[in-house]
Amino acid sequence: MTKTCIITGASRGIGRAIAVSLSYEEDVTNFILISRTETGLVETALLMNREKNIHCYALDLGNYSEVREMISEIGEKYGAIDMLINVAGYANPQSLLETSIEEWEKTYQVNVHSLFNITKEAVKYMKQSGGKILNVASTAGSSARPGWLAYASSKAALISISQTLSEELAGYGILVYCISPGRCATELRRILAPDEDPSTIMQPEHVGEVVQQLLSDNGVCLDGQNIVVRKQVQQVKSPSKQTS
Numbered sequence: 001m002t003k004t005c006i007i008t009g010a011s012r013g014i015g016r017a018i019a020v021s022l023s024y025e026e027d028v029t030n031f032i033l034i035s036r037t038e039t040g041l042v043e044t045a046l047l048m049n050r051e052k053n054i055h056c057y058a059l060d061l062g063n064y065s066e067v068r069e070m071i072s073e074i075g076e077k078y079g080a081i082d083m084l085i086n087v088a089g090y091a092n093p094q095s096l097l098e099t100s101i102e103e104w105e106k107t108y109q110v111n112v113h114s115l116f117n118i119t120k121e122a123v124k125y126m127k128q129s130g131g132k133i134l135n136v137a138s139t140a141g142s143s144a145r146p147g148w149l150a151y152a153s154s155k156a157a158l159i160s161i162s163q164t165l166s167e168e169l170a171g172y173g174i175l176v177y178c179i180s181p182g183r184c185a186t187e188l189r190r191i192l193a194p195d196e197d198p199s200t201i202m203q204p205e206h207v208g209e210v211v212q213q214l215l216s217d218n219g220v221c222l223d224g225q226n227i228v229v230r231k232q233v234q235q236v237k238s239p240s241k242q243t244s
Helices: 013-022 038-047 064-078 101-126 149-168 187-192 204-214
Strands: 003-008 028-035 053-058 083-086 131-136 174-181 226-229
Touching: 003 013, 003 064, 003 101, 013 028, 013 038, 013 083, 013 204, 028 038, 028 064, 038 053, 064 101, 083 101, 101 131, 101 149, 131 149, 131 204, 149 174, 149 226, 174 204, 204 226
Parallel strands: 003 028, 003 083, 028 053, 083 131, 131 174, 174 226
Antiparallel strands: none
């Protein structure tokens, strides 16, 4: 069976890793990659299974009308949308008193409003034959993160959206998944934590593998949950003293 998959934020990091992993699934044939950066999308496409049908859309998800037109075009062309993977996100950690209303609105526009818009449009086609939606939240959305108020609260909203839609869309045969990655060696993480050794934390490919499993037939009974994906930090123990 030929399936059509849409991935936002596919130009780098976790979005790219997911696109590459899923491109080797036999039943997913059509890939629509979305990001504001066209060069990054092209680089992602070059890493994917070249036997697949891959289309790149350099588009700002905040342009709601353009997104609606794009989804309509995809739905009419392929007849159905089987998978929607929402990865695109924005973070600029600041404390409450440092955060401007413009920065707050930008964070929510990217992380919440844009996701709502593309999901609503995609579901119009998915409800005809069922499908799967996967939202990428963050562990910041389920724990206190001082200095990260806008980002953390927007990811908390995404977790709630996922859980609510899991029940609301079940009648259409649509499964909704939510994953919350912990520290991951993405370009954004390198900016936020420049002194951190990226080799000691989770890699985007690890998240891609988890998503691949969730969206396969093995992912039953895992929808509607906030699935935390993280690498445990290895603690180096000092040699214990030996007693005679």
